[in-house]
Amino acid sequence: MAITDWPKDERPREKLLQRGASALADAELLAIFLRTGVTGKSAVDLARELLQEHGGLSGLIAASRTQFCASHGLGDAKFVQLQAVVEMSRRYLAEELQQRPVFSSAAATRQFLAAQLRHEVREVFAVMYLDNQHQLLCYEPLFYGTIDGAAVYPREIARRALELHAAALIVAHNHPSGVAEPSDADIRITRRIREALGLLDMRLLDHCVVAGPEVISLAERGLL
The missing domain is CATH 3.40.140.10 (Cytidine Deaminase, domain 2)
Structure with a gap:
Protein backbone atom coordinates (compact mmCIF):
# COMPACT_ATOMS: atom_id res chain seq x y z
CA MET A 1 0.00 0.00 0.00
CA ALA A 2 1.30 3.45 -0.92
CA ILE A 3 1.88 5.89 1.95
CA THR A 4 -0.68 8.24 0.38
CA ASP A 5 -3.29 5.54 1.06
CA TRP A 6 -2.46 5.41 4.78
CA PRO A 7 -4.60 7.23 7.36
CA LYS A 8 -3.41 10.82 7.39
CA ASP A 9 -2.21 10.78 11.00
CA GLU A 10 0.00 7.73 10.29
CA ARG A 11 1.90 9.22 7.35
CA PRO A 12 5.45 10.19 8.40
CA ARG A 13 5.34 13.78 7.12
CA GLU A 14 1.95 14.58 8.63
CA LYS A 15 2.91 12.81 11.85
CA LEU A 16 6.06 14.96 12.13
CA LEU A 17 4.11 18.16 11.55
CA GLN A 18 1.51 17.23 14.15
CA ARG A 19 3.66 15.63 16.85
CA GLY A 20 7.27 16.65 16.17
CA ALA A 21 10.26 14.72 14.81
CA SER A 22 10.91 12.91 18.10
CA ALA A 23 7.59 11.05 17.73
CA LEU A 24 8.80 9.26 14.60
CA ALA A 25 10.54 5.89 14.49
CA ASP A 26 13.90 5.59 12.72
CA ALA A 27 12.28 4.08 9.64
CA GLU A 28 9.78 6.94 9.43
CA LEU A 29 12.51 9.58 9.65
CA LEU A 30 14.54 7.78 7.01
CA ALA A 31 11.45 7.48 4.79
CA ILE A 32 11.06 11.26 4.83
CA PHE A 33 14.70 11.58 3.80
CA LEU A 34 14.26 9.01 1.00
CA ARG A 35 11.03 10.70 -0.18
CA THR A 36 10.05 7.79 -2.45
CA GLY A 37 10.18 4.04 -2.36
CA VAL A 38 10.89 1.58 -5.15
CA THR A 39 8.67 -0.70 -7.20
CA GLY A 40 6.55 -2.75 -4.82
CA LYS A 41 7.82 -0.97 -1.68
CA SER A 42 6.79 2.26 0.00
CA ALA A 43 9.44 4.64 1.34
CA VAL A 44 8.82 3.26 4.85
CA ASP A 45 9.21 -0.35 3.66
CA LEU A 46 12.45 0.58 1.91
CA ALA A 47 13.66 2.43 5.00
CA ARG A 48 13.03 -0.60 7.21
CA GLU A 49 14.91 -2.81 4.77
CA LEU A 50 17.88 -0.42 4.67
CA LEU A 51 18.04 -0.14 8.46
CA GLN A 52 18.07 -3.92 8.79
CA GLU A 53 20.73 -4.24 6.10
CA HIS A 54 23.05 -1.66 7.70
CA GLY A 55 22.33 -2.42 11.34
CA GLY A 56 20.45 0.80 12.08
CA LEU A 57 20.85 4.52 11.41
CA SER A 58 24.39 4.54 12.77
CA GLY A 59 25.52 1.87 10.33
CA LEU A 60 23.83 3.59 7.41
CA ILE A 61 25.44 6.94 8.23
CA ALA A 62 28.85 5.32 8.70
CA ALA A 63 28.65 3.36 5.43
CA SER A 64 31.22 4.18 2.78
CA ARG A 65 30.04 5.54 -0.55
CA THR A 66 30.47 2.10 -2.13
CA GLN A 67 28.55 0.33 0.64
CA PHE A 68 25.80 2.94 0.65
CA CYS A 69 25.27 2.98 -3.11
CA ALA A 70 25.22 -0.82 -3.27
CA SER A 71 21.90 -0.82 -1.40
CA HIS A 72 18.73 -1.05 -3.45
CA GLY A 73 17.11 2.37 -3.91
CA LEU A 74 20.20 4.38 -3.03
CA GLY A 75 22.86 6.10 -5.11
CA ASP A 76 25.30 8.99 -5.23
CA ALA A 77 22.59 11.65 -4.93
CA LYS A 78 21.23 10.18 -1.68
CA PHE A 79 24.77 9.61 -0.36
CA VAL A 80 25.60 13.28 -0.92
CA GLN A 81 22.35 14.41 0.70
CA LEU A 82 22.90 12.25 3.77
CA GLN A 83 26.49 13.42 4.23
CA ALA A 84 25.28 17.03 3.97
CA VAL A 85 22.64 16.41 6.65
CA VAL A 86 25.20 14.82 8.98
CA GLU A 87 27.67 17.67 8.47
CA MET A 88 24.98 20.28 9.11
CA SER A 89 24.18 18.62 12.44
CA ARG A 90 27.87 18.69 13.39
CA ARG A 91 28.13 22.38 12.52
Whole structure:
Protein backbone atom coordinates (compact mmCIF):
# COMPACT_ATOMS: atom_id res chain seq x y z
CA MET A 1 0.00 0.00 0.00
CA ALA A 2 1.30 3.45 -0.92
CA ILE A 3 1.88 5.89 1.95
CA THR A 4 -0.68 8.24 0.38
CA ASP A 5 -3.29 5.54 1.06
CA TRP A 6 -2.46 5.41 4.78
CA PRO A 7 -4.60 7.23 7.36
CA LYS A 8 -3.41 10.82 7.39
CA ASP A 9 -2.21 10.78 11.00
CA GLU A 10 0.00 7.73 10.29
CA ARG A 11 1.90 9.22 7.35
CA PRO A 12 5.45 10.19 8.40
CA ARG A 13 5.34 13.78 7.12
CA GLU A 14 1.95 14.58 8.63
CA LYS A 15 2.91 12.81 11.85
CA LEU A 16 6.06 14.96 12.13
CA LEU A 17 4.11 18.16 11.55
CA GLN A 18 1.51 17.23 14.15
CA ARG A 19 3.66 15.63 16.85
CA GLY A 20 7.27 16.65 16.17
CA ALA A 21 10.26 14.72 14.81
CA SER A 22 10.91 12.91 18.10
CA ALA A 23 7.59 11.05 17.73
CA LEU A 24 8.80 9.26 14.60
CA ALA A 25 10.54 5.89 14.49
CA ASP A 26 13.90 5.59 12.72
CA ALA A 27 12.28 4.08 9.64
CA GLU A 28 9.78 6.94 9.43
CA LEU A 29 12.51 9.58 9.65
CA LEU A 30 14.54 7.78 7.01
CA ALA A 31 11.45 7.48 4.79
CA ILE A 32 11.06 11.26 4.83
CA PHE A 33 14.70 11.58 3.80
CA LEU A 34 14.26 9.01 1.00
CA ARG A 35 11.03 10.70 -0.18
CA THR A 36 10.05 7.79 -2.45
CA GLY A 37 10.18 4.04 -2.36
CA VAL A 38 10.89 1.58 -5.15
CA THR A 39 8.67 -0.70 -7.20
CA GLY A 40 6.55 -2.75 -4.82
CA LYS A 41 7.82 -0.97 -1.68
CA SER A 42 6.79 2.26 0.00
CA ALA A 43 9.44 4.64 1.34
CA VAL A 44 8.82 3.26 4.85
CA ASP A 45 9.21 -0.35 3.66
CA LEU A 46 12.45 0.58 1.91
CA ALA A 47 13.66 2.43 5.00
CA ARG A 48 13.03 -0.60 7.21
CA GLU A 49 14.91 -2.81 4.77
CA LEU A 50 17.88 -0.42 4.67
CA LEU A 51 18.04 -0.14 8.46
CA GLN A 52 18.07 -3.92 8.79
CA GLU A 53 20.73 -4.24 6.10
CA HIS A 54 23.05 -1.66 7.70
CA GLY A 55 22.33 -2.42 11.34
CA GLY A 56 20.45 0.80 12.08
CA LEU A 57 20.85 4.52 11.41
CA SER A 58 24.39 4.54 12.77
CA GLY A 59 25.52 1.87 10.33
CA LEU A 60 23.83 3.59 7.41
CA ILE A 61 25.44 6.94 8.23
CA ALA A 62 28.85 5.32 8.70
CA ALA A 63 28.65 3.36 5.43
CA SER A 64 31.22 4.18 2.78
CA ARG A 65 30.04 5.54 -0.55
CA THR A 66 30.47 2.10 -2.13
CA GLN A 67 28.55 0.33 0.64
CA PHE A 68 25.80 2.94 0.65
CA CYS A 69 25.27 2.98 -3.11
CA ALA A 70 25.22 -0.82 -3.27
CA SER A 71 21.90 -0.82 -1.40
CA HIS A 72 18.73 -1.05 -3.45
CA GLY A 73 17.11 2.37 -3.91
CA LEU A 74 20.20 4.38 -3.03
CA GLY A 75 22.86 6.10 -5.11
CA ASP A 76 25.30 8.99 -5.23
CA ALA A 77 22.59 11.65 -4.93
CA LYS A 78 21.23 10.18 -1.68
CA PHE A 79 24.77 9.61 -0.36
CA VAL A 80 25.60 13.28 -0.92
CA GLN A 81 22.35 14.41 0.70
CA LEU A 82 22.90 12.25 3.77
CA GLN A 83 26.49 13.42 4.23
CA ALA A 84 25.28 17.03 3.97
CA VAL A 85 22.64 16.41 6.65
CA VAL A 86 25.20 14.82 8.98
CA GLU A 87 27.67 17.67 8.47
CA MET A 88 24.98 20.28 9.11
CA SER A 89 24.18 18.62 12.44
CA ARG A 90 27.87 18.69 13.39
CA ARG A 91 28.13 22.38 12.52
CA TYR A 92 24.94 23.16 14.41
CA LEU A 93 26.41 21.59 17.55
CA ALA A 94 29.67 23.51 17.03
CA GLU A 95 27.75 26.79 16.78
CA GLU A 96 25.93 25.96 20.00
CA LEU A 97 29.27 25.54 21.78
CA GLN A 98 30.63 28.78 20.31
CA GLN A 99 27.75 30.75 21.79
CA ARG A 100 28.01 29.64 25.40
CA PRO A 101 30.47 28.04 27.85
CA VAL A 102 30.92 24.34 27.16
CA PHE A 103 30.16 23.33 30.72
CA SER A 104 26.81 25.13 30.64
CA SER A 105 25.85 22.56 28.03
CA ALA A 106 27.64 19.34 28.87
CA ALA A 107 25.09 17.38 26.85
CA ALA A 108 25.80 19.43 23.72
CA THR A 109 29.54 18.92 24.22
CA ARG A 110 29.09 15.15 24.42
CA GLN A 111 26.78 15.15 21.40
CA PHE A 112 29.29 17.21 19.45
CA LEU A 113 32.20 14.89 20.26
CA ALA A 114 30.14 11.79 19.53
CA ALA A 115 29.03 13.25 16.20
CA GLN A 116 32.62 14.03 15.27
CA LEU A 117 34.26 10.78 16.35
CA ARG A 118 31.81 7.91 16.69
CA HIS A 119 32.00 6.77 13.05
CA GLU A 120 35.78 6.89 12.67
CA VAL A 121 37.23 3.46 11.84
CA ARG A 122 40.71 4.40 13.07
CA GLU A 123 41.69 6.17 16.26
CA VAL A 124 41.51 9.95 16.04
CA PHE A 125 42.77 12.30 18.74
CA ALA A 126 41.11 15.72 18.65
CA VAL A 127 41.22 18.94 20.64
CA MET A 128 38.60 21.54 21.54
CA TYR A 129 40.37 24.87 22.09
CA LEU A 130 38.47 27.23 24.38
CA ASP A 131 38.73 30.92 25.28
CA ASN A 132 38.83 32.27 28.84
CA GLN A 133 35.02 32.07 28.98
CA HIS A 134 35.24 28.39 28.02
CA GLN A 135 33.56 28.99 24.68
CA LEU A 136 34.74 27.04 21.66
CA LEU A 137 37.43 28.70 19.55
CA CYS A 138 38.25 25.75 17.36
CA TYR A 139 37.89 21.98 17.10
CA GLU A 140 40.72 20.14 15.38
CA PRO A 141 41.63 16.48 14.88
CA LEU A 142 45.41 16.44 15.44
CA PHE A 143 46.61 12.85 15.50
CA TYR A 144 45.53 9.76 13.62
CA GLY A 145 46.35 6.14 14.26
CA THR A 146 45.30 2.60 13.57
CA ILE A 147 42.56 0.74 15.37
CA ASP A 148 45.12 0.08 18.14
CA GLY A 149 46.14 3.63 18.97
CA ALA A 150 47.52 7.00 17.92
CA ALA A 151 50.81 8.74 18.67
CA VAL A 152 49.95 11.87 20.65
CA TYR A 153 52.45 14.72 21.17
CA PRO A 154 51.61 17.17 24.01
CA ARG A 155 54.00 19.78 22.57
CA GLU A 156 51.97 19.94 19.34
CA ILE A 157 48.78 20.43 21.32
CA ALA A 158 50.42 23.22 23.35
CA ARG A 159 51.89 24.87 20.24
CA ARG A 160 48.51 25.05 18.56
CA ALA A 161 46.91 26.35 21.76
CA LEU A 162 49.39 29.23 21.81
CA GLU A 163 48.62 30.05 18.17
CA LEU A 164 44.90 30.24 18.96
CA HIS A 165 45.40 32.10 22.27
CA ALA A 166 43.43 29.39 24.01
CA ALA A 167 42.93 29.50 27.76
CA ALA A 168 41.63 25.97 28.25
CA LEU A 169 41.27 22.74 26.33
CA ILE A 170 39.22 19.58 26.15
CA VAL A 171 40.82 16.64 24.40
CA ALA A 172 38.99 13.63 23.03
CA HIS A 173 39.61 10.46 21.11
CA ASN A 174 37.61 7.50 19.91
CA HIS A 175 37.90 3.79 20.57
CA PRO A 176 37.04 2.02 17.29
CA SER A 177 36.74 -1.20 19.30
CA GLY A 178 33.40 0.10 20.59
CA VAL A 179 34.51 -0.03 24.25
CA ALA A 180 34.67 3.45 25.77
CA GLU A 181 36.45 2.48 29.01
CA PRO A 182 39.66 4.58 29.36
CA SER A 183 42.90 2.60 29.19
CA ASP A 184 46.03 3.09 31.31
CA ALA A 185 47.64 4.71 28.25
CA ASP A 186 44.73 7.16 28.03
CA ILE A 187 45.25 8.17 31.63
CA ARG A 188 49.02 8.59 31.19
CA ILE A 189 48.75 10.80 28.10
CA THR A 190 46.07 12.87 29.84
CA ARG A 191 48.46 13.67 32.68
CA ARG A 192 51.29 14.48 30.27
CA ILE A 193 49.08 16.91 28.38
CA ARG A 194 47.86 18.50 31.62
CA GLU A 195 51.44 19.02 32.78
CA ALA A 196 52.54 20.51 29.45
CA LEU A 197 49.62 22.95 29.43
CA GLY A 198 50.15 23.83 33.06
CA LEU A 199 53.61 25.21 32.20
CA LEU A 200 51.85 27.65 29.84
CA ASP A 201 49.15 28.61 32.36
CA MET A 202 46.47 26.76 30.38
CA ARG A 203 43.96 24.31 31.83
CA LEU A 204 43.04 20.87 30.60
CA LEU A 205 39.37 20.64 31.51
CA ASP A 206 38.63 17.11 30.37
CA HIS A 207 39.59 14.14 28.24
CA CYS A 208 36.63 12.36 26.70
CA VAL A 209 36.65 8.88 25.21
CA VAL A 210 34.08 8.18 22.50
CA ALA A 211 32.87 4.74 21.48
CA GLY A 212 29.72 4.80 19.38
CA PRO A 213 27.16 7.00 21.14
CA GLU A 214 28.86 6.57 24.52
CA VAL A 215 31.16 9.32 25.82
CA ILE A 216 33.17 8.84 29.01
CA SER A 217 34.68 11.82 30.84
CA LEU A 218 37.99 11.27 32.63
CA ALA A 219 37.31 14.41 34.67
CA GLU A 220 34.09 12.91 35.99
CA ARG A 221 36.04 9.76 36.84
CA GLY A 222 38.57 11.82 38.83
CA LEU A 223 41.38 10.78 36.47
CA LEU A 224 42.72 14.23 35.58
